[in-house]
Amino acid sequence: MKRILIVDDAATVRMFHRTILESAGYTVDEAVNGIEALEKALQSAYDLYMVDINMPKLDGYGFLRELRGHDIPQPPAIMISTEAEASDQSQAYASGANAYLIKPSKPEQLLVHVRLLIGEA
């Protein structure tokens, strides 16, 4: 079963995404900021990261930049943010994101992107 790490400081957002992904058969883990996400990513294997931009301690850009600098398997990452500006999207892709979604997420749209990147659960 494919594993997805949700990285978001908002507990309700994590719960919402977890509900959507688990209903589609994926296994989900959570991190509340970039620091915790990095620790988990270096200890466990995931098939996909879903990453918020604005988080305390280490934001989404910083997490992906750090992660992409490590010599480990590099699964794809979806960045999810309230920021709709083109500059934010450019920065996300430059940091190592593979897709960019604007909050609030729509379940069907989210699952389309997840399946495109890693296939069915």
Add this chain to the structure above:
Amino acid sequence: MAFIKNRTSDAVAQDERKMPRDCASLVLELDNPDPMVRRWAARDLADCHEAAGDLVSRLRREDDASVREIIFSTLTGLGDGTAVAGLVECLRSQDASLRNEAIEAMQQLPDEVAPIMRGLLADPDADLRIFAVNILESLRHPGVEPWLIEVIEHDAEVNVCATAVDLLGEVGSAAAGAPLKRLKARFADEPYIQFAADLALKRIAEG
């Protein structure tokens, strides 16, 4: 060849501490190329109320995280109008970590931030309104719930309301019940709002 002894960090720190510590000299040291000197200066400016503007100005171009941390700490201690206005300007920065540090600093200043909160929540920039709601997350002030209710009743931007409803699920009382139901009706086609508002209503009902 002359032997040049390396100066340790402690020695440098002690040397820098021997320099003049009056407010005007400390402000000048904020532009010193050595981060350690800037760090000490920012720390020692804690008693210089007239320095808030200079600290804010330095913050905008300071790229050393440890110096920034001290500047935020000193500004939080000063907590005057200039310091708070400087923190608000940081919320408008494109630098996500600078914004987050400003949010954390403002959370420590409930009495100083409260008078400007309505203005922040009415700012034309939706991102800034989201950051204002983020400040409320840890702001110990009796106005938090009424402010959040105002947001979900009136703000047109779904993500501002989404951020507010998340927090209402944690701090809301029975007073938030009807506004949450009206929010659900206002954003009937947004699954996230339906999910978050239902969760908040459940938590409030459970007390």
